[in-house]
Amino acid sequence: MAAITAKLVKELRDATSAGMMDCKKALSENDGDIEKAIDWLRMKGIAKADKKAGRVAAEGLVAFETDATSGVLVEVNSETDFVARNDGFQAAVAKVATAALGVSNTEELREAHVEGKTVTDYLTSLVAKIGENMSLRRMAKLSVSAGVVSGYIHNSVAPGMGKIGVLVALESTGDQAALGALAKKIAMHIAATSPLALTTDDLDQDLVAKERKALKDEAIESGKPEAIVDKMVEGRMVKFFKESVLMTQMFVMDPDHNVETIIANEAKSLGADIKMTGYVRMEVGDGIEKKEEDFAAEVAAAVAGS
Structure with a gap:
């Protein structure tokens, strides 16, 4: 087996930006061959990435x-x-x-x-x-x-x-x-x-319909006479359009x-x-559901498993 020198480890680390211990192991696994070690690290990197791909990135x-x-x-x-x-x-x-x-x-x-x-x-x-x-x-x-x-x-x-x-x-x-x-x-x-x-004209018409219905329901629930409900709604819709x-x-x-x-x-x-x-x-993250993490519980679990 070829000697794994510090110079060889540094060369592999410079080429891949992988950690020092990962580089040393890659060279050991591949008899000091740089090219094979790079491929080995690439395979290892992809494996790590696959494990992390399920985590929420928001x-x-x-x-x-x-x-x-x-x-x-x-x-x-x-x-x-x-x-x-x-x-x-x-x-x-x-x-x-x-x-x-x-x-x-x-x-x-x-x-x-x-x-x-x-x-x-x-x-x-x-x-x-x-x-x-x-x-x-x-x-x-x-x-x-x-x-x-x-x-x-x-x-x-x-x-x-x-x-x-x-x-x-x-x-x-x-x-x-x-x-x-x-x-x-x-x-x-x-x-x-x-x-x-x-x-x-570019507004989502479903959104417009929902807004109009919400305003109408609110006006009716407030006890306003039916004769003026529609006029109230139209006035508020004008304000909605102006602001939106x-x-x-x-x-x-x-x-x-x-x-x-x-x-x-x-x-x-x-x-x-x-x-x-x-x-x-x-x-960034608009519309992504983030998982709420309990940091204290996470640390406790890590200590318990160490």
């Missing part, structure tokens, strides 16, 4: 990337916020976001390549190194034929990534710098207000005007039509 980061006329948002999840602040994890998320510019949807992104691997395999290969389950959850893409797609990250932890990300698409032939500045302001507004839709739809929301940076008016004023200033064609707001 933390992580949202990242954006843009080019001339398109932009993407991606959400990559980890189990803890601690890992989300890890430089290695952040670098991986940035690479996934860059890859997303070349595809159209999440399934295509899973099969896109980063460092010679599919995104799925690339993230899996990091599980053993970083020590937590992680996965690509979703992506969204906006494009314009002329104009800008601008991104904004609220409370970023690194350039272009954080817990809440927004994309805004403005179609226009106007000045690109001015359009970009406007798009960023609108994106900041969206991050703060989380509108339900771009316009009233982006174009009719009062702009957070200029509460005297709604978003639609802000865009119209900027269009007039630039001497060019501006049409907002879409937006995406993405927040």
Whole structure:
């Protein structure tokens, strides 16, 4: 059996970023052959990743990337916020976001390549190194034929990534710098207000029906005369639309005007039509059910099993 020297262990560790003891064992199991040891560690890493894949990953980061006329948002999840602040994890998320510019949807992104691997395999290969389950959850893409797609990250932890990300698409032939500045302001507004839709017509009609029924039931239960219930409901629905739809929301940076008016004023200033064609707001872990952990019980169980 070949001698397992410290130099050999360091060489394998530099090549794989695996732990020192894992590297030493890999070399011992493969008679000091570096290439075989790398394959052995890869197999071991995948096995570890499979065990961790069932754990809930509801933390992580949202990242954006843009080019001339398109932009993407991606959400990559980890189990803890601690890992989300890890430089290695952040670098991986940035690479996934860059890859997303070349595809159209999440399934295509899973099969896109980063460092010679599919995104799925690339993230899996990091599980053993970083020590937590992680996965690509979703992506969204906006494009314009002329104009800008601008991104904004609220409370970023690194350039272009954080817990809440927004994309805004403005179609226009106007000045690109001015359009970009406007798009960023609108994106900041969206991050703060989380509108339900771009316009009233874009609202989910099932949601509208449920809201209308809830308001009507509330009015009836309050004992209001039937003759005025419908008028009350319609008045409250107008308020609901105004507060829930982006174009009719009062702009957070200029509460005297709604978003639609802000865009119209900027269009007039630039001497060019501006049409907002879409937006995406993405927040880490939105909709994921997190398991509540009893940390004291977990520590007690670990001590008991040691």
